[in-house]
Amino acid sequence: MTTETTLHHRIDGPESAPVLVLGPSLGTDLHLFDAQVQALADRYRVLRFDLPGHGGSPAPGSPQTMSGMAAAVIALLDRLGVERFHYAGVSIGGAIGQQLALDHSRRVLSLAVLASAARFADPGSWPERAAIVRANGTEAMVASRPGTWFVRSFARTDEARRLLEMLRATTAEGYAGCCEAISTFDVRERLGEVEVPVLAIAGAEDPATPPEMVRLIADTVANGRFEVVEDSAHLLNAEKPERVTELLAAHLAATE
């Protein structure tokens, strides 16, 4: 059985504008998208949510799955009266987007996946990571994340420090539950069913979801487009906000 956690969220932009839902990555919160919201909230009603046990969302009470988290997003949108929406997400946020496009296809107008995968690498390592974090807290992940999240020059910036504070603030159970959802997520055989326009964006130097892994999503869906952002790693929308926002804006405009 999957949990349907109530997700903390924030809405910016005009009430009458098309809705864009943004899903963050493991160990970050909805402020991962501050730069994109600043640029897009004049044209879109931007709804950002926190993953279970991240940011302002309560920690999950039972095992997490990607379809359970997609159902929690749908429950939030139902409560808010949102029927159809564009969706963009980073990494696990992009995996939730793929699950939404598969399980709730009638609701999704377009999908953008950033640094995400149809099947994440090393599935066996995620339960181990969950156990480490349950025993030691998310602080146990802080020292090693910059090498995955950022290119070397970005790791020394205030923005990088701000992102690492989001990881420190994430509950151990929230982080561990998301690791378990990642370990069982595999939609490679189903992605061909996705018919809405899909933009898949990779960070050229991302070791977690390298460009070929992200490209697989664009190549498998019916209507996919693939882009690589140079000089960026896993959290590419924070590292290269202007370029990622430009790609996202063009994708959304082409879908309308």
Ligand SMILES: O=C(O)CCC(=O)CC(=O)O
């Ligand atoms: O922090 C990492 O090791 C990357 C984790 C990952 O690929 C899933 C995510 O960022 O949502």
